[in-house]
Amino acid sequence: xxxxxxxxxxxxxxxxxxxxxxxxxxxxxxxxxxxxxxxxxxxxxxxxxxxxxxxxxxxxxxxxxxxxxxxxxxxxxxxxxxxxxxxxxxxxxxxxxxxxxxxxxxxxxxxxxxxxxxxxxxxxxxxxxxxxxxxxxxxxxxxxxxxxxxxxxxxxxxxxxxxxxxxxxxxxxxxxxxxxxxxxxxxxxxxxxxxxxxxxxxxxxxxxxxxxxxxxxxxxxxxxxxxxxxxxxxxxxxxxxxxxxxxxxxxxxxxxxxxxxxxxxxxxxxxxxxxxxxxxxxxxxxxxxxxxxxxxxxxxxxxxxxxxxxxxxxxxxxxxxxxxxxxxxxxxxxxxxxxxxxxxxxxxxxxxxxxxxxxxxxxx
Amino acid sequence: xxxxxxxxxxxxxxxxxxxxxxxxxxxxxxxxxxxxxxxxxxxxxxxxxxxxxxxxxxxxxxxxxxxxxxxxxxxxxxxxxxxxxxxxxxxxxxxxxxxxxxxxxxxxxxxxxxxxxxxxxxxxxxxxxxxxxxxxxxxxxxxxxxxxxxxxxxxxxxxxxxxxxxxxxxxxxxxxxxxxxxxxxxxxxxxxxxxxxxxxxxxxxxxxxxxxxxxxxxxxxxxxxxxxxxxxxxxxxxxxxxxxxxxxxxxxxxxxxxxxxxxxxxxxxxxxxxxxxxxxxxxxxxxxxxxxxxxxxxxxxxxxxxxxxxxxxxxxxxxxxxxxxxxxxxxxxxxxxxxxxxxxxxxxxxxxxxxxxxxxxxxx
Numbered sequence: 001x002x003x004x005x006x007x008x009x010x011x012x013x014x015x016x017x018x019x020x021x022x023x024x025x026x027x028x029x030x031x032x033x034x035x036x037x038x039x040x041x042x043x044x045x046x047x048x049x050x051x052x053x054x055x056x057x058x059x060x061x062x063x064x065x066x067x068x069x070x071x072x073x074x075x076x077x078x079x080x081x082x083x084x085x086x087x088x089x090x091x092x093x094x095x096x097x098x099x100x101x102x103x104x105x106x107x108x109x110x111x112x113x114x115x116x117x118x119x120x121x122x123x124x125x126x127x128x129x130x131x132x133x134x135x136x137x138x139x140x141x142x143x144x145x146x147x148x149x150x151x152x153x154x155x156x157x158x159x160x161x162x163x164x165x166x167x168x169x170x171x172x173x174x175x176x177x178x179x180x181x182x183x184x185x186x187x188x189x190x191x192x193x194x195x196x197x198x199x200x201x202x203x204x205x206x207x208x209x210x211x212x213x214x215x216x217x218x219x220x221x222x223x224x225x226x227x228x229x230x231x232x233x234x235x236x237x238x239x240x241x242x243x244x245x246x247x248x249x250x251x252x253x254x255x256x257x258x259x260x261x262x263x264x265x266x267x268x269x270x271x272x273x274x275x276x277x278x279x280x281x282x283x284x285x286x287x288x289x290x291x292x293x294x295x296x297x298x299x300x301x302x303x304x305x306x307x308x309x310x311x312x313x314x315x316x317x318x319x320x321x322x323x324x325x326x327x328x329x330x331x332x333x334x335x336x337x338x339x340x341x342x343x344x345x346x347x348x349x350x351x352x353x354x355x356x357x358x359x360x361x362x363x364x
Numbered sequence: 365x366x367x368x369x370x371x372x373x374x375x376x377x378x379x380x381x382x383x384x385x386x387x388x389x390x391x392x393x394x395x396x397x398x399x400x401x402x403x404x405x406x407x408x409x410x411x412x413x414x415x416x417x418x419x420x421x422x423x424x425x426x427x428x429x430x431x432x433x434x435x436x437x438x439x440x441x442x443x444x445x446x447x448x449x450x451x452x453x454x455x456x457x458x459x460x461x462x463x464x465x466x467x468x469x470x471x472x473x474x475x476x477x478x479x480x481x482x483x484x485x486x487x488x489x490x491x492x493x494x495x496x497x498x499x500x501x502x503x504x505x506x507x508x509x510x511x512x513x514x515x516x517x518x519x520x521x522x523x524x525x526x527x528x529x530x531x532x533x534x535x536x537x538x539x540x541x542x543x544x545x546x547x548x549x550x551x552x553x554x555x556x557x558x559x560x561x562x563x564x565x566x567x568x569x570x571x572x573x574x575x576x577x578x579x580x581x582x583x584x585x586x587x588x589x590x591x592x593x594x595x596x597x598x599x600x601x602x603x604x605x606x607x608x609x610x611x612x613x614x615x616x617x618x619x620x621x622x623x624x625x626x627x628x629x630x631x632x633x634x635x636x637x638x639x640x641x642x643x644x645x646x647x648x649x650x651x652x653x654x655x656x657x658x659x660x661x662x663x664x665x666x667x668x669x670x671x672x673x674x675x676x677x678x679x680x681x682x683x684x685x686x687x688x689x690x691x692x693x694x695x696x697x698x699x700x701x702x703x704x705x706x707x708x709x710x711x712x713x714x715x716x717x718x719x720x721x722x723x724x725x726x727x728x
Contacts, residue, residue: 027517029468033492035518076711104393105579112705113477115497116713119582119703123716128397128579130505131497131703131718133479141494145509152516153391154399172707215469215492218483339483339495341476343536347440349480352487354495 028151031247033214033240040209040361041150042202043143044098044157047091048317049084050309051166051192058296062318063193064091070167070192081110081165082117084194084309086124089161092196092316096157100125103198104155107145109138111164111190111308113172113341121161136233136262137216138162139195139312140335140356144213146199147358156200163194164307173342174226186266187227189301191294193309195316203363208323208331212359214244218339224350226340229306230267230291232351233336237263238274240334240355245281248359256328257286259319261311261336261355264291264304290314290335311335323362331360392515395611397578397604404573404725405514406566407507408462408521411455412681413448414673415530415556422660426682427557428455434531434556445474445529446481448558448673450488453525456560456680460521464489467562468519471509473502475528475554475672477536477705485525500597500626501580502526503559503676504699504720508577510563511722520564527558528671537706538590550630551591553665555658557673559680567727572687572695576723578608584716588709593670594631594655596715597700601627602638604698604719609645612723620692621650623683625675625700625719628655628668654678654699675699687726695724 030036047064055066065087072080072087085108093100106125108118109132122129134141142160149155167177169190175181202209219236237260245251252258263271268289275283290311291304315333322328334357340349394400411428419430429451436444436451449472457464470489472482473496486493498505506524513519531541533554539545566573583600601624609615616622627635632653639647654675655668679697686692698721704713 029518078707078711109495109497111478113707114475114499114703114705116703116705116708119716119718120708120713122718123582123584126581129582129718130509130579131473133473133495133497135478145494148516148518149512152512152518154393154512154516215494217490218487218493220487339478339480341478341480343442343477344480344484347442349484352483354483354486354493 033243034247035148035213037147037151037211039151039201040203040211041147041199042204042207042209043320044198044200044207045092045096046197046316046320047088047095048193048195048313049087050313054191054193054294057294059294059314059318062321077165077168078112081163081168082120085117085121085161085163088163088194088196089121089125089159092198096198098157098198100127103127103157103159105130105149106159107132107142108161109133110162111135111169117163134354134356135337135339136306136308136311137335137337137354137356138308139315140333140358143210143358144215144356147210147213150199150201158199159196160199161196162308162312164190164309166190166192169307183302184227185302187302188229188262188264188291188304188306190307191305191310191313193313195312197316205363208320208360209363210358211361212248214240214247214357216240216354216356218352218354220350220352222350224345226345229338230264230303231270232338233263233353234267234270234274236353236355237271237334237336238278240357242278244357252281252283252286255286255332256330257288258332260289260334262291262306263289263336266303268292323360329362333358333360397607398611399512399577401511401515401575403515403565404567404575405511405563406568406571406573407684408562408564408571409456409460410561410680410684411452411459412557412559412677413451414677418555418557418658421658423658423678423682426685441529441532442476445527445532446484449481449485449525449527452527452558452560453485453489453523456562460562462521462562464491467491467521467523469494469513470523471496471506472525473497474526475499475533481527498718498720499701499703500670500672500675501699501701501718501720502672503679504697504722507561507574507722508579508720511574511577514563514565522563523560524563525560526672526676528554528673530554530556533671547666548591549666551666552593552626552628552655552668552670554671555669555674555677557677559676561680569727572684572724573727574722575725576612578604578611578721580604580718580720582703582716582718584714586714588714590704590709593702594628594667595634596702597627597717598631598634598638600717600719601635601698601700602642604721606642608721616645616647616650619650619694619696621652622696624653624698626655626670627653627700630667632656687724693726697722697724
């Protein structure tokens with residue numbers, strides 16, 4: 001065993017402190033994990049496109065396009081997912097009156113191995129591209145990172161996009177849909193949906209703005225059943241919400257709505273209990289979950305929806321529209337993701353999860 | 365087919381322009397795709413750990429640890445990759461005299477499906493975590509995003525980490541090593557290596573700083589052979605270098621060294637030719653490639669090295685050490701990545717590639 005340590009480094013202790021009077025240290029942070037944007041970036045436009053099943057749900061009126069064909073005219077599920085992702089991107093750009101050339105950075109990710117849907121969509125968009133991976137929390141991670149790029153002065157406009165396709169995800173993560181595996185009642189149904197948001201300088205009157213982002217820590221409650229995604233994600237969701245409230249001095253009552261990613265019925269109930277146990281803060285009033293909202297009472301989805309497209313379609317499609325319509329003025333959008341792979345759970349690992357929250361607010 | 369367009373948006377034309385006098389627009393950009401950091405973030409410390417084969421290469425003296433056992437004491441290749449990634453993270457933190465608690469944001473990614481090595485490493489680090497995916501360009505993407513977080517005032521210190529393991533990557537992307545597949549002469553050998561860098565506020569005397577980042581556009585030259593990674597990546601590398609020079613007004617002669625990610629011998633030769641064809645700029649002088657540097661003349665690696673750990677180990681291990689030793693004052697570090705998956709090439713797709721470049725400079 002050879003160990004060679006570089007000895008040309010300066011004294012370690014020096015490095016633990018930023019240089020005295022450094023202009024950028026601590027400018028845009030509050031508390032431990034929360035970023036506070038000096039000029040809250042505005043969501044200039046957003047779009048969501050969904051598959052036929054999602055188009056029969058209660059939020060259909062807020063989706064820009066409902067595909068009649070789950071294949072979206074493509075030859076494979078994976079290509080259908082990419083097609084939907086591109087449709088969402090171009091629809092959002094059209095609504096903002098922008099061309100791809102006016103986008104400085106694209107942040108996109110998805111559930112496919114090596115995020116191929118996003119990579120190929122980025123090839124078409126032909127703009128500077130950072131691939132991101134936070135599983136079903138990608139919508140929140142993307143908004144947070146785009147807001148950092150805009151508020152930091154690194155970009156004038158960013159495009160955030162993500163999506164999922166039930167048939168592509170199921171055959172990659174669990175069983176091909178055609179196999180007819182009977183899921184347990186706590187299983188969730190991966191959404192066939194894609195959504196995109198254009199983020200630009202703000203605040204701007206009449207547009208939802210991103211005021212804070214709480215970057216999630218990976219949490220693992222020890223659950224290893226890949227069908228128990230909502231239960232696995234609940235501790236991460238509660239941890240990020242708790243941290244957000246601690247950092248900002250806010251509480252659940254300061255939001256018109258708190259929405260988690262895709263905990264669905266099982267995870268939602270666990271999150272409410274964990275929040276109460278954690279310190280008595282109450283999530284029973286204004287707390288909803290995208291995994292419950294997307295399909296309403298449809299029993300065929302079992303505990304509810306999941307997938308990167310779930311929180312993205314509900315958030316970028318429905319919730320932002322509700323804000324523009326004036327129904328909500330302040331939403332804490334907390335996207336949750338299960339960070340496992342088939343390899344990790346086949347090797348006996350439990351499911352690490354993360355939750356990235358952004359505070360969406362209408363300018364006063 | 366149902367199409368419902370949200371009609372509550374303001375007039376599109378308004379959105380194409382940032383609000384007049386907006387304080388954050390265009391502050392930290394030059395040219396089309398290049399970020400210029402106001403206070404170039406410093407790389408406070410970096411570390412690289414490698415497998416036994418890499419430890420026999422010409423750069424061994426700059427690696428912090430050479431594993432005698434390619435399994436790193438673990439039960440699977442994937443767990444070995446995670447173990448090495450964590451070792452690199454903790455070694456870099458130790459060298460900086462920091463604990464994980466002093467890191468504000470971790471940026472990490474790898475080649476495993478759903479970047480599990482990074483997700484599980486982030487679970488151990490227990491700090492706010494953004495998963496990123498740029499395949500073998502992750503080292504460059506991570507440095508760029510960490511520099512944005514620091515210079516934008518969103519973080520005081522970031523940890524950037526990535527790695528790869530030859531046996532884990534080969535069995536996921538191509539054939540298990542045990543199968544004994546005979547690679548063609550243009551194939552590359554995935555590095556078993558992990559590296560991490562701690563980025564903090566700068567500039568700081570005696571430490572390499574990140575002055576610019578050129579965010580890559582996805583390029584696709586139409587190559588679909590998954591063994592032809594270097595050739596596939598060459599157009600992306602040349603595009604990002606060309607863009608960097610156009611944006612900054614610099615040329616190859618302004619750098620002591622230009623280093624690409626893992627083009628190896630085949631891709632390196634193509635890049636030199638493409639650069640000459642593109643506009644006559646000359647890459648024959650000070651241009652090297654991490655994929656050639658890692659193993660030197662070892663014929664068993666065919667065209668050279670690849671993998672997320674390749675550019676990371678060469679860059680974070682060797683090149684940064686050379687800068688601290690005073691050998692180089694200015695390096696253009698252009699990490700390249702092939703963004704395909706087994707699914708994409710089995711469905712007949714070509715290989716989209718990306719290159720993210722950062723300019724590493726010693727403060728004057």
